[in-house]
Amino acid sequence: MNEQKAWALNGFLSLLLLLAATALSVVLLVNGSIFIGIALLCIVTVLASGITVVQPNQAMVVTFFGSYAGTIRNSGFWLAIPFSIRKHVSLRVRNFNSAKLKVNDIEGNPIEIAAVVVFRVVDSAKAMFDVDKYEQFVEIQSETALRHVANKYPYDLFEGEGYSLRGNSEQIAEELSRELQERLSVAGVEVLEARLTHLAYSTEIASAMLQRQQATAIISARSKIVEGAVGMVQMAIAQIEQDGVIVLDEERKAAMINNLLVAIVSDRSANPVINTGSLY
Template sequence: MSTTTSHTSEPDGPAGGPARPARLIQNEATTEIPVHLLFRDDPHPAPVPLRPAVVGRRQGTGEQPRLRRPAAPPRPVPQVDADLAERPARVLPGAAGVLAGACGLAGCVATSWWAGVLPPLALEALRLPARAGAGLGPLQWAAYAGAGALGLFGFGGLARGRTGRAWVLDLFGRYRGTVRRSGLLWVNPLLLRRRVDVRLRHWRSEPVPAADASGVALRVVVLVVWRVRDTARAMLGVEDHEAYLRACVEAALARVPVEMPGGAAGAGDAAAEALTRLVASDAAPVGLEVFSVQPLRVEYAPEVAAAMHRRRIAALDARHRASVLTSVVDSVEDTVTRLTMRGLVELDDYERKVLVKDLTVAFCAGRGETSP
């Protein structure tokens, strides 16, 4: 009787269970999920919050973790006092000031007549009867003070408003409003008046440092068209709004590359739009409205002007040589093609090369004599 012995491999799993297949990747990391989590009796399970997965490095594969670059924070915008905004000031027509001043002057004359100190010439001019007054007493001095104060307030508050000009009124360091009206007005003489020009204005800058896309130093003269939109913020938000506008233009030129004239098509318009957008956003919080920032003259900085001039001449010379060579090659090709197609000559490879060489030398010499 023969006995057959079967050789079986030892199972990887527990006794009596199925054998686990061998791993294809030896250093693969796996996670076992409990079976009771897959078959739950709860018909309405509570939602499980999911956190964003992080892809890490797997062992043995050499794969590096993928990191997300953090977004750049937005550029901070300058802010001023939120409560500081232009509002109309309370003023009266100029007739009110004239009337108050006339009343004060008339009160002073009446008080003088009452006290009997009015000169005879004034009595004759005003056709007032002579009167023996009681002299200057406390009542007369009080009447003089009241009438004089009324006259000073009436005539001292008269002002002439002009179109395109405004006054920013300030009382003991507190903003009291803006006057944009024109004509004869009466403004409280206790208020401090600051005149500001609200017309459309343009400013032609001095040569400002800048750079092109390659980092070459430039000097740029720009024309800025602007006006004061909010007089309160322009006069009280900054020390000098014109100096602030100049600083905004210099900062924008330091961030926006400017191309020399004759560069890429549309580069000048793109630079002007970018400059206008940056300067307008920086000047808006202080009450300035910028309409356009246009580069007028662009030139190289003195320290690099000579080197860039030689570079431009060399580039123009290389471009001219390339155009001449292209023209010569086209002429030689056209000549050889015509000669062979019309059957005027029969050339082998060597003779063709010699002919091409001779024609190239001849055409180049002719181009060199005719070129300036």
Template sequence: MAVSLMDTDLEGQEEIDVDANLCCPHPLSAVLSCVCCPVWCCSTQMFDQNERAAVLVWGKYVGSINQPGIHIVNPCGVSTRKITTARKTLDIREVNVTDKEGNPVYISGNVAYKIVSAKKATVDTAQPEKYASEMAPMALRTVAARCHYNDLRGESTSQMLAEELQKLVTSAGVQVLRFQLTDLKYDKQIASAMLARQQAVAQVDAKRTLVHGAAETASSTVMRLKQLGHSFNGENEQRLIHDLLLKNLDPDYKSQAVVYAQQR
């Protein structure tokens, strides 16, 4: 559902080129077409549902054809460059990037996009599909450099990637609909080292939790015994806490003390 909403929002921002004057785009074209009237017999052009075209008159861009159907185009000095606005996908495989901590990471992704501007795609850019495929890895590297490895798996990453790529390909008439990661992994040379590091951190955290729990248990036990009327001298209280800590940290530990408390 989130992807559909994002696609809808992006499509709502679609850019439309200026409509071209097809019958009289230039005075010279108008004069020549009037002198040679038979040329109008080959002036009709048909455009499908997902097609648009940039219109050039004597080599200069004058507007675009944005609606499907049959159009009458002045044949004198006028040429059209078609594009398709149908959705396309682009696979990006194992791009070597560096995350925020400087760790080398391999990322793969998939981009859904479409071309929306005939002028930008055919006049301002030579090959918009190739341009998008070259800009996508740059967007991956930029976003990866801002995030930690684990953060790259978050839901916000796709939105960040789509926005970053959109900044790069807007000039080519490309609209990014979706940019999702399909694979994320450490470089093989450091994968084992990172795994060992993660395991060591997990062990330290587990031991810290165990020590904190043992300390809380020993403290609450002594306080409860005092509330029940037991009294301790300094040495016995320390020995009791010592044995309780060791008992919680090592289940096989056996206390050597005989008596710790005296009733009032």
């Protein structure tokens, strides 16, 4: 089923012609031409049943005795096919906020996820005839696509490379939009945007995952500190040897390296120890 243009005549012109035909039928009835006057009046009544109004950003799907006769997309006052059934389909851009779904990511961790889908109808015939209640169809397919995308990626990447739901929101949104478009094209719906609005671990594992994230952050920070500390120690020893302030043997170098690393890497302020010599 594909959308096609329906026959329609300007409503104001049609109304003027119908009024003229009505006046003519009255004149004929008064002058004794009863049969012609009644026949003309019946024709006017039949044609008047096709008068309709199309609002802006709406389409009117016309069916005539069970057959699809086309769609009127232009807003205004129109004369459509008489005795036809006309149904309005909104062409406006609409939002759909999914409920918070509880799903498992690719690692099996239970998470809560929700999304907003921005869509509009681009083919009124498909939306009306190819699916039953296209609004409900959009809702169900959106939740299905959201579950499918959530099952393909981890919530967060603690090691390795790839995409994650939390760290790659733009890529996840693009894939969700693409999959939604594939599912909703049968309903004549265009997906303009799809984005995650809620993403969190489920309550039963939220505290454990928070501790894991904190531990990962601490390890990463410590690695940077150690890397910087080693560089600083190398620079300090090289500068001392270059300036020739003191001559350091291997034992003194080891002691200095140990003291500097402890002072830099430690998360507490270093307390200097002054050697005053022996009391005896």
